Amino acid sequence: xxxxxxxxxxxxxxxxxxxxxxxxxxxxxxxxxxxxxxxxxxxxxxxxxxxxxxxxxxxxxxxxxxxxxxxxxxxxxxxxxxxxxxxxxxxxxxxxxxxxxxxxxxxxxxxxxxxxxxxxxxxxxxxxxxxxxxxxxxxxxxxxxxxxxxxxxxxxxxxxxxxxxxxxxxxxxxxxxxxxxxxxxxxxxxxxxxxxxxxxxxxxxxxxxxxxxxxxxxxxxxxxxxxxxxxxxxxxxxxxxxxxxxxxxxxxxxxxxxxxxxxxxxxxxxxxxxxxxxxxxxxxxxxxxxxxxxxxxxxxxxxxxxxxxxxxxxxxxxxxxxxxxxxxxxxxxxxxxxxxxxxxxxxxxxxxxxxxxxxxxxxxxxxxxxxxxxxxxxxxxxxxxxxxxxxxxxxxxxxxxxxxxxxxxxxxxxxxxxxxxxxxxxxxxxxxxxxxxxxxxxxxxxxxxxxxxxxxxxxxxxxxxxxxxxxxxxxxxxxxxxxxxxxxxx
Amino acid sequence: xxxxxxxxxxxxxxxxxxxxxxxxxxxxxxxxxxxxxxxxxxxxxxxxxxxxxxxxxxxxxxxxxxxxxxxxxxxxxxxxxxxxxxxxxxxxxxxxxxxxxxxxxxxxxxxxxxxxxxxxxxxxxxxxxxxxxxxxxxxxxxxxxxxxxxxxxxxxxxxxxxxxxxxxxxxxxxxxxxxxxxxxxxxxxxxxxxxxxxxxxxxxxxxxxxxxxxxxxxxxxxxxxxxxxxxxxxxxxxxxxxxxxxxxxxxxxxxxxxxxxxxxxxxxxxxxxxxxxxxxxxxxxxxxxxxxxxxxxxxxxxxxxxxxxxxxxxxxxxxxxxxxxxxxxxxxxxxxxxxxxxxxxxxxxxxxxxxxxxxxxxxxxxxxxxxxxxxxxxxxxxxxxxxxxxxxxxxxxxxxxxxxxxxxxxxxxxxxxxxxxxxxxxxxxxxxxxxxxxxxxxxxxxx
Numbered sequence: 001x002x003x004x005x006x007x008x009x010x011x012x013x014x015x016x017x018x019x020x021x022x023x024x025x026x027x028x029x030x031x032x033x034x035x036x037x038x039x040x041x042x043x044x045x046x047x048x049x050x051x052x053x054x055x056x057x058x059x060x061x062x063x064x065x066x067x068x069x070x071x072x073x074x075x076x077x078x079x080x081x082x083x084x085x086x087x088x089x090x091x092x093x094x095x096x097x098x099x100x101x102x103x104x105x106x107x108x109x110x111x112x113x114x115x116x117x118x119x120x121x122x123x124x125x126x127x128x129x130x131x132x133x134x135x136x137x138x139x140x141x142x143x144x145x146x147x148x149x150x151x152x153x154x155x156x157x158x159x160x161x162x163x164x165x166x167x168x169x170x171x172x173x174x175x176x177x178x179x180x181x182x183x184x185x186x187x188x189x190x191x192x193x194x195x196x197x198x199x200x201x202x203x204x205x206x207x208x209x210x211x212x213x214x215x216x217x218x219x220x221x222x223x224x225x226x227x228x229x230x231x232x233x234x235x236x237x238x239x240x241x242x243x244x245x246x247x248x249x250x251x252x253x254x255x256x257x258x259x260x261x262x263x264x265x266x267x268x269x270x271x272x273x274x275x276x277x278x279x280x281x282x283x284x285x286x287x288x289x290x291x292x293x294x295x296x297x298x299x300x301x302x303x304x305x306x307x308x309x310x311x312x313x314x315x316x317x318x319x320x321x322x323x324x325x326x327x328x329x330x331x332x333x334x335x336x337x338x339x340x341x342x343x344x345x346x347x348x349x350x351x352x353x354x355x356x357x358x359x360x361x362x363x364x365x366x367x368x369x370x371x372x373x374x375x376x377x378x379x380x381x382x383x384x385x386x387x388x389x390x391x392x393x394x395x396x397x398x399x400x401x402x403x404x405x406x407x408x409x410x411x412x413x414x415x416x417x418x419x420x421x422x423x424x425x426x427x428x429x430x431x432x433x434x435x436x437x438x439x440x441x442x443x444x445x446x447x448x449x450x451x452x453x454x455x456x457x458x459x460x461x462x463x464x465x466x467x468x469x470x471x472x473x474x475x476x477x478x479x480x481x482x483x484x485x486x487x488x489x490x
Numbered sequence: 491x492x493x494x495x496x497x498x499x500x501x502x503x504x505x506x507x508x509x510x511x512x513x514x515x516x517x518x519x520x521x522x523x524x525x526x527x528x529x530x531x532x533x534x535x536x537x538x539x540x541x542x543x544x545x546x547x548x549x550x551x552x553x554x555x556x557x558x559x560x561x562x563x564x565x566x567x568x569x570x571x572x573x574x575x576x577x578x579x580x581x582x583x584x585x586x587x588x589x590x591x592x593x594x595x596x597x598x599x600x601x602x603x604x605x606x607x608x609x610x611x612x613x614x615x616x617x618x619x620x621x622x623x624x625x626x627x628x629x630x631x632x633x634x635x636x637x638x639x640x641x642x643x644x645x646x647x648x649x650x651x652x653x654x655x656x657x658x659x660x661x662x663x664x665x666x667x668x669x670x671x672x673x674x675x676x677x678x679x680x681x682x683x684x685x686x687x688x689x690x691x692x693x694x695x696x697x698x699x700x701x702x703x704x705x706x707x708x709x710x711x712x713x714x715x716x717x718x719x720x721x722x723x724x725x726x727x728x729x730x731x732x733x734x735x736x737x738x739x740x741x742x743x744x745x746x747x748x749x750x751x752x753x754x755x756x757x758x759x760x761x762x763x764x765x766x767x768x769x770x771x772x773x774x775x776x777x778x779x780x781x782x783x784x785x786x787x788x789x790x791x792x793x794x795x796x797x798x799x800x801x802x803x804x805x806x807x808x809x810x811x812x813x814x815x816x817x818x819x820x821x822x823x824x825x826x827x828x829x830x831x832x833x834x835x836x837x838x839x840x841x842x843x844x845x846x847x848x849x850x851x852x853x854x855x856x857x858x859x860x861x862x863x864x865x866x867x868x869x870x871x872x873x874x875x876x877x878x879x880x881x882x883x884x885x886x887x888x889x890x891x892x893x894x895x896x897x898x899x900x901x902x903x904x905x906x907x908x909x910x911x912x913x914x915x916x917x918x919x920x921x922x923x924x925x926x927x928x929x930x931x932x933x934x935x936x937x
Binding site for chain 2: 005007008009011012013020021022023024025026027028029030031033036037038040041042043044046047048049050051052054057058060061062064065066067068069070071072073076078081083084085086087089091092093094096097098099100101102103104105107108109110111112114115122125126128137138139140141143144148151173174175177178179180181182183184187225227229230253255256257258261262278279280281282283284285286300321322323324325326327328329330331332333335339341342343344345346347348349350351352354355357358359361362365366379398399402407408410413427428429430431459462463464465466467468469471472473476477478479480
């Protein structure tokens with residue numbers, strides 16, 4: 001890779017000067033490490049970590065933060081991601097509990113355990129499920145948990161060998177087929193019809209004695225409610241399959257209709273979406289799983305239980321699929337989700353879904369007025385799919401939006417719509433913000449019509465401009481090249 | 491309503507633009523019989539009541555007091571500057587860096603993270619982080635099975651029991667067999683490895699605290715064409731030989747000890763660092779360096795053809811996100827400590843753990859075995875491990891991760907010490923153990 005130039009933002013390693021440091025742990029006389037640990041166990045050279053002063057450290061990471069777009073900065077309407085405002089009080093809430101150690105005696109963790117117990121109960125109530133596990137660390141991890149439970153269920157009924165297929169719609173999130181494959185299943189895709197819903201005929205043909213599960217998102221990835229969901233559930237169950245609810249889009253319906261009532265047997269929730277735990281730049285997420293009673297015996301351990309002597313973690317689940325991760329779960333995020341539910345209550349959560357759908361429909365109309373096409377032209381739920389006029393590329397519009405200080409929508413997903421723009425404004429954006437977004441999108445089209453060179457060159461005013469992504473993949477540079485030979489050779 | 495900006499006038503204007511009568515009318519396509527069910531949730535609270543409620547819950551937790559708990563997580567020094575910088579709202583409220591032009595903050599920090607993990611482990615390629623150490627270990631086993639096309643793994647009993655449990659859950663689904671290597675004198679004996687084994691998985695230091703003979707174990711794995719997976723505590727690598735130095739192919743582990751609070755078990759993050767030959771098999775996100783159209787250095791998510799959103803059912807894993815923010819905590823923390831600070835934290839842990847072991851031996855306690863250890867070790871006890879832990883907790887000391895019967899040690903606990911443990915804390919634990927009748931004179935010692 002080329003030498004760093006003065007125009008490049010420095011890496012922390014380039015700020016390093018021998019002998020500097022920012023922080024000092026409590027000091028002890030260093031023991032004779034060779035004696036205590038054995039000479040042969042010790043590394044030969046220290047790791048080349050940066051050596052910087054505290055102020056250098058502060059400047060580096062503060063300036064990096066300034067090179068980062070965020071919800072707190074401006075609107076971030078990524079479809080299927082539910083980038084809503086993350087309340088500040090949740091951060092304070094999580095800090096109240098952060099010093100607890102997972103190996104403490106349960107009688108010294110009764111506050112946290114009670115909170116987790118109540119959250120299991122409340123998430124069960126909200127989804128219409130009989131039992132909930134808080135273990136999974138992300139949505140995809142929740143999917144794997146749910147599919148493994150379905151697998152265990154079929155095996156317990158002697159149908160494990162026979163049921164080897166999982167059905168997913170062609171518009172599904174990539175995690176659905178990848179999850180099914182990780183659980184050893186073959187994936188069969190179901191086409192969508194011209195209204196954006198599962199093609200019921202094709203779905204019915206695909207059902208059979210080899211189908212273990214059907215994975216659905218409802219509303220689905222084009223932002224449309226699967227109106228024939230009760231029929232889908234009936235036919236799936238008649239064929240002996242289990243129905244899996246991908247909770248990625250729960251924000252559209254929270255408090256208004258429950259997956260359990262629609263006939264789903266398993267649901268995972270993305271707490272970082274509907275329940276607004278911060279996305280953190282890509283995690284940690286949290287993906288609790290709820291199940292109907294017939295699957296409860298397969299839940300992963302541990303569960304939080306309430307007993308005479310207090311709350312505790314129980315591994316007493318008769319046919320558990322086992323553990324999905326260490327300890328109880330991403331407790332810091334579970335606390336934030338609890339705080340959100342307790343702040344809003346049922347009435348507030350209903351208003352959340354109501355205004356999420358209101359905002360998405362409002363922005364759909366405003367984008368149509370601004371010259372964008374809506375492939376499935378009907379009332380949508382919390383998100384919708386649009387595309388730019390013929391001859392304009394979605395990627396170019398996305399890059400031009402960056403110059404307006406706004407984040408693009410999800411682009412080129414779902415795969416079933418060409419030049420797809422999937423837009424999810426969420427309920428926390430004001431109409432003024434949505435108006436400004438639609439106006440910016442309209443202005444981009446106008447300017448593109450006047451100047452052929454404008455769109456392909458955008459963005460012009462961002463910290464860096466369009467990247468050479470091919471070079472990144474063809475000549476992978478995945479860590480900093482230190483000048484001297486690696487000290488890490490031990 | 492909190493967090494919702496619309497006035498009644500806003501709602502009216504939006505409905506008019508859309509051309510529907512009411513917000514409820516937007517939901518007419520939902521099955522009528524199922525709409526607006528009565529859901530039993532507690533009533534809403536304002537911010538003041540919420541915080542009072544949470545504080546009253548937190549008051550039933552007892553995190554304070556001398557802390558000797560290990561067994562997967564430990565308390566280490568985290569300077570104030572670490573959370574202050576890592577938890578800036580731009581980092582907290584961003585998402586996956588899909589638009590690299592406005593995400594250089596997270597992308598560059600991740601590139602720095604990958605570099606630091608590579609330095610610590612002595613291996614070439616680190617992904618951008620995973621869920622936790624246990625799931626990273628399971629993913630490492632799956633990687634080894636793909637790479638070698640073999641369907642059996644050999645795991646040391648010294649690997650944390652919860653990590654082995656997760657390994658079991660993940661591998662059972664793909665019919666990959668797991669064989670467990672029993673410990674001898676608290677450490678993993680060098681096994682005969684059959685030629686159908688995909689990988690050998692050993693934890694260093696192991697669950698009981700002992701240091702393992704990693705070079706010899708690695709040699710045994712390689713002799714059979716199996717990969718070596720080292721499950722490591724990254725903080726220990728300030729002092730201990732990095733996995734790359736003894737030829738391990740994959741290093742995995744939990745990153746909590748590098749600068750995250752224990753948070754009752756999560757979130758922390760998992761890491762996976764592999765030899766360059768395994769790059770194309772690596773699951774999870776990766777950040778690479780490139781240039782922009784003006785020739786400036788820039789960073790971007792790369793080699794995404796391995797991932798689920800491109801390859802769907804053919805992906806290397808279903809993992810979609812990473813644990814970015816907790817990995818960023820580690821990145822900032824490692825930069826704050828530098829090589830010297832990390833060494834001091836690790837050496838301080840070693841010193842205090844050995845001081846504790848010496849004090850306990852002085853008092854006639856049964857510190858198990860002669861194996862060398864790092865900052866955790868095993869103590870045989872009279873009563874069950876969980877009883878000892880509870881008895882100590884009653885006296886204000888947190889110590890004693892119970893050791894399961896699978897280890898054949900009878901009643902035992904693991905004790906840990908870090909640089910945050912003072913000499914006075916050590917005396918408090920010794921006194922508490924004496925009070926609860928677990929020291930000689932009180933008749934311990936069936937070992």
